Amino acid sequence: MNHADSPIRSMMSRRLTLPARISRWLLIGVAALLPLAIITPIVYWQESNRLRQQATLQTGQAESMLDLMLDYAAQAADSVAPLTNQPCPQIEQALRKQVTVVPFIRSVTLERGGILYCSSLFGVYHRQISSPDKPRPETELRLKSGNVLTPGRPLIIYRKQSGPTAIYIAIDGVHLQFSLDMASDYSPVYMRVGPLWIGPDHAVHPNPSPPFDLLTIERASSRHPYTLISGFNRRDLYHQMASSYELVFLSMAALGLVLAAALRWQLSRPASPTVELQRALDNGEFEPFLQPVVRSDGLGWQGAEVLMRWRHPRDGLIRPDLFIPRAEDCGMIVPMTRQMMRQLARTLGRSRLPPQFHLGINITAAHLRDDALLADCRQFLAHFPPGDLNLVLELTEREMVEPTPEACERLARLRGLGVKIAIDDFGTGHSSLVYLQQLPLDGIKIDKSFTASIGADAPSSHIVDSVAELAHKLKLEIVAEGVETEAQRAYLTRLDVGWLQGYLFARPMPLREFLLRPELDAARSAASSSGPAL
Known part of the structure; x- marks a missing residue:
């Protein structure tokens, strides 16, 4: 909750209807669950990726050992x-030597014409195993649940064809099981050879391996005809999330309770700003801040925009975006602006400003409907010698201005007093072009969002060029706000934008600080050579 929002809510809360109370509690419930709702998908995604990486790592480890x-x-x-x-008889000792010196080998057997005829275990041997004319690949693997000697002990047979003779190398299932068990750190790893597979139960099965309902990783060996399968089920994911992120979830639940309590307190506070704004107006808490405006072809500060600030006795300086919209909604903006103009007139009228000093003051659609605006401007200008100050009313677009005959007449009468009319934040509202067509205007103000796009490769970067060209064709003066870099200043100068405003020159400051700045003295000496002000 923004601390600066507290001064503008002072009326007692009225009793809510049953639907409003239900909506309020639903909103509080949403706030309580919001942190968990945000963090849970993030944790789910992160843990899913971690499990995928783990399954990939497991199959890679198993592949290395089996290969x-x-x-x-x-x-x-x-x-x-x-x-x-x-x-x-001449080679059986050589076969036994291979079993002795080569790791993992259990037996070596030779086959010719579908008959096993020589073995490292039995020597001369005779056993029919297949049809002699059946075609076979040059190398292949067979997964077996056992043989005659060890019927319940799995083994894997590596077969290689060498001319008319096939060589069978048997690897004990103990080594196979050890490799799969070593790789199965967090989830099982299955080895599939043809239609058969073996897994953590150390048995050979003919059916498809058990599926994983969350993710499955299949890895085919690049050197031998077998495939490894691993993965995770959702229950593994939920268990891992609960065990590894317990503190995170508890913290998010606690944060949700804090948010719900804060929201409940906020919703229970008074909602009407009118009384508090009226109190601040009566106490003179609204004060003008000035941000310098300079000519693009001159030195020093030849003008300023007046910005309203609220210096609250308890909460300090309050940003305008926290109270100006509320003041407009409740009809307080006109008396607040009138009070600020009187304060400005008293102080600036006693100060030595540069000739034709440019002073911009924001007005809204409510001002144009107020008959006192003309009198306010006349009284304001009476504090200055004729022609010594250029008062510019900058028409904001937060509320649409109806270009009625009455509004146009009032603007024309203001111009008759020597007051200039400009559109503030041109291009950001909903009716800027309508204003150009139907209202008597003297200038426009380019919004800082367009100024910030200067030099960027974005469509909005060309808006400044178009606005400047349009203003020149309509013979309107231009003020560009939001100037923060020398590159933006140089670019706007090339476009013949007459006035510049932004942090490159200075931030908004209290009125009395503005009058003491040396840049104002520099403007007095440079103003005589500058062009006509807006």
Whole structure:
């Protein structure tokens, strides 16, 4: 809640109807749940990505270990291949040597014509296993749940064709299970070979591996014909979120309660600003701040825009965006502006300003409907020698100005007094072009949002050029606000924008501080050579 908002809510709260009370409590409930509603999707997304990375890492670790084992099997097959043209009694010792010296190898068996004829376990051997004319790939893997010697112990068979002889390298399932278990840190890793798969239960299954309902990672080996599968279920994600982010969720729940309590207190406060604004007006708490306006071809401060500030006795200086819109809504803006103009006239009328000093004061549509505006401006100008001050009324666009005959007549009479009329924040309202067409105007003020786009590669960066060209064709003076860099100043000068305003020159300051600044003295000496003011 903004601290500066408190002074403008002073009336007692009225009793709410039942639907209003229900809406209020629903809003409070939303505020209580809002932090959790914001943080939960973020945590969900972050933890999902982490689990995906974990599943990818697990399959990568399993692939590295399994490829290593199968590479050793391929190495043993390559060593045996030159011996396959010899009788089994002459090479059975060589087969046993491979089992002894090559890691992970359990047995080496030779097959020709569909018959196993030589084994590192049995020596000379004879067993029909397949049709002799059945075509087979050069290398393949087989996953088996066991064999005659170890019927309940899984193993993987690496087969390589060497001429008419096929070499079978058996790897014990213990090594296979160890590799899968080592990789299954947070979720199971399954190995699929053809239609069969093996997982953490250390058994070979013919059916598809169990699915994961959150995410599934499949990784096919780049060197051998098998695939690894891993993933996570939603219950794993929820468990991880609850365990790893417990303090985060508790903190967000506490924050939600604080927000709900603050909102309930805020909604219970008085809502009408009229009484507090009237009190501040009676006590003279609204004071003028001036922000310098300089000519693009001159030195020093040749003008200023008057900005209203509220110096509250308890809350200090209050920004205008916190009370000006409320003052306009409740009809207080006209007497507030009138009081500020009187204060300005008394102080500036006793000061030595540069000749033809440019002084801009914001007015709203409510001022144009007020018959006293003409008298206010006449009294204001009476404090200055004729022609010594250029009073510019800057028409704001927060409220639409109806270009009625009465409004146009009032503006024409103001111009007859020597008052200039300009459009403030040109281009940001809903009726700027209508004003140019139907209201008697002397100038426009380019909004700071367009000035900030100068030098940027954006469509709005060209608006300044178009506005300046339009103003020159209509013979209107131009003020550009929001000038903060030398590049913006140089660009606007090239466009022949006559007046510049912004933080590059100075921030808004109290009236008495403005009058003591040395830049004002510089403007007095430079004003004689400058062009006519707006």
